Amino acid sequence: MSNDSIDMVDPFSFTSAAEVEDGAVIGQTLIELAQERDDIVLIAPDVGRGPATTSFIDAFPDRYIDTGIAENNAVSIAAGLAASGFRPVVFGIGAFMAPKCLEQIRTDIAINRLPVTLIAAWGGLDMGYFGASHHGLEDISMLRGTPYLTIMSAADDHAMRTLMRDAITGGMPTYIRAPSGAARAVYDASPDFDRGGLQTIRDGSDILLIGTGLGTSLCIAAAAILEEQGMSAQVVDAPYLKPFDQHGICRLALAAHNVLVVEEHNVTCGLASLVAEALGRGGVARPMHAIGLPDGDLAVAVPDQLFARYNLTAEAIASKAQLIIR
Numbered sequence: 001m002s003n004d005s006i007d008m009v010d011p012f013s014f015t016s017a018a019e020v021e022d023g024a025v026i027g028q029t030l031i032e033l034a035q036e037r038d039d040i041v042l043i044a045p046d047v048g049r050g051p052a053t054t055s056f057i058d059a060f061p062d063r064y065i066d067t068g069i070a071e072n073n074a075v076s077i078a079a080g081l082a083a084s085g086f087r088p089v090v091f092g093i094g095a096f097m098a099p100k101c102l103e104q105i106r107t108d109i110a111i112n113r114l115p116v117t118l119i120a121a122w123g124g125l126d127m128g129y130f131g132a133s134h135h136g137l138e139d140i141s142m143l144r145g146t147p148y149l150t151i152m153s154a155a156d157d158h159a160m161r162t163l164m165r166d167a168i169t170g171g172m173p174t175y176i177r178a179p180s181g182a183a184r185a186v187y188d189a190s191p192d193f194d195r196g197g198l199q200t201i202r203d204g205s206d207i208l209l210i211g212t213g214l215g216t217s218l219c220i221a222a223a224a225i226l227e228e229q230g231m232s233a234q235v236v237d238a239p240y241l242k243p244f245d246q247h248g249i250c251r252l253a254l255a256a257h258n259v260l261v262v263e264e265h266n267v268t269c270g271l272a273s274l275v276a277e278a279l280g281r282g283g284v285a286r287p288m289h290a291i292g293l294p295d296g297d298l299a300v301a302v303p304d305q306l307f308a309r310y311n312l313t314a315e316a317i318a319s320k321a322q323l324i325i326r
Contacts, residue, residue, distance in 0.1 A: 023052030023121055025157040026178065029164045030056045030089060034063065040168065041081055041088045043067060045074040045096075052091060052121060075101045078116045079108035087115050087168055094123025094136030094177065098143050105175070110149040115171035117164070121178040124214060124264035125293075125306045132300060137293050141269035143175055144242050151242040153177040155216035158187040159239055166195065180214035180264060182303055184221070186237065196243035198252070204232035206325050208256035210249075212238040212271045214312070215262035215292075221314030222262075222321060229318075231325055244274050250282035258324045259288040262317055267292030289324055291317055 034040040034056070042056050046069045049057065057064045067074040071092055078088035090097075097120040098105070109116045123136035143151055150172055154160035156179050167174035191199060201216070202223055209219035216237040223233035236252060238244070253259050259279075261272040272290035279286060291311050299309055307313055311320070 023050060023178065024055075025160050026052040026091065026119060026121070026164070027055040029161050031059050033165065033168055034060050037087070039085060039087045041065065041078075041086050042091060043074045043078050043081075043088055044091045045069060045071045047092060047121075071096050071100045072104050075104035075116075075118070076108050078118075079104070079112070079114055082109070082114035082116045083112070087117070087171070089117045089119060089168065091119045091121065093127070093134075094120035094139060095127060095134045098136075098139035098175070102142055102146075105143065105149065105173075106146050110146045110173045113148050114173055115168075116173055117167040118173075118175045119164070119178055120175065122181070123177050124180055125303045125312075126181045128298075128300060128306045129302050130300075132298060135293075135298055137264075137266045137298075138269070139175070139177065140241055140265055140271070141273075144274075148173055149242065150174040150240070151177075152239055153213040153241055154179045154239065155186040155211070155213060155237050156183050158185070158190045159193075159237075162190045162193055163239060166193070170195075177213055182307065183214050184217040186217050186220060193239055196240045196245055198245045198248045199237040199239060200234065200252075201237055202233070202235040204234035205256075206232045207258045207260055207321050208234050208236065208252055209260050209262065209317070209321070210236045210238060210252075210271065210275060211262045212241065212265075214264040215271070218312060218314055218317055219262050222317035225314060225318035226321055229322070231322065233321060238271060238274075241271065241274060244278070246278035246281060249275055249278040250284045253279055253284050253286045253288075256286065258321075259286050260317070260321055260324060261288070261290040261292075262312070263290070263292040264312060265292055266295055268295045287324065289320065291320060 127134040211219040
């Protein structure tokens with residue numbers, strides 16, 4: 001473990017209310033879907049009442065189940081409801097959903113191809129001030145080998161609305177990483193995603209920046225910095241991590257001189273690995289670099305401090321891109 005330290009800024013002054021800030025789009029979208037169909041059920045393992053849950057609880061109290069601190073039970077209950085004709089949504093903390101419930105996700109839901117939507121909120125570094133146990137940095141790698149499971153990652157609220165509708169109405173087992181609390185707006189309205197496809201946000205020719213979740217808005221901000229310095233960056237959002245558009249990545253990389261992947265995830269086994277696999281399988285040789293979280297012990301601090309420490313800032317990404325381009 002590193003001996004260097006990081007100054008904390010009132011890290012434990014957060015209350016339970018802070019844990020459930022943001023996420024209003026999740027509750028709003030659930031209500032819209034529940035008004036359209038009577039099979040939507042929300043299951044939340046001890047996340048309390050906040051923007052993501054309160055509005056739904058008030059509107060549909062008989063279609064809400066709080067399982068307490070029992071994420072595994074929440075997923076298994078969802079599987080039983082799905083097998084009985086419902087479309088359950090499990091809403092929980094990102095650091096616990098995949099690590100604690102991998103067996104239930106695989107055996108109860110995915111293998112049986114049940115229509116359960118898992119929404120992981122406060123993932124990545126959002127809850128970093130609670131300690132290393134609350135860093136949610138391995139979920140994509142843990143889940144992408146699970147058969148029949150779709151994996152999505154929302155760059156912003158508009159993307160989240162589209163992905164939730166796709167998942168719940170599509171009726172396949174799906175895991176969605178909710179937008180980071182630090183993410184800036186990427187889309188002006190709910191995007192019309194092609195299932196499994198990539199979304200080009202900005203055109204450019206000097207370097208290809210590929211992001212998912214928080215990484216996408218950081219890539220957009222970094223591209224603006226590069227433009228001020230006379231460099232052109234193409235920015236691509238990857239909302240679908242399984243299925244993953246390998247052919248699309250290869251086409252984009254063939255037109256680019258360099259590739260830089262940005263993700264709020266363990267960089268050894270997340271989006272960067274997916275891109276590297278795609279390029280290798282497609283026989284595309286391009287210099288590829290990545291910015292993400294290291295495979296090791298991470299510091300404990302508030303998110304902004306962690307983003308700065310691990311180069312998840314627009315300035316750090318732009319600096320890395322400059323070195324690559326030159």
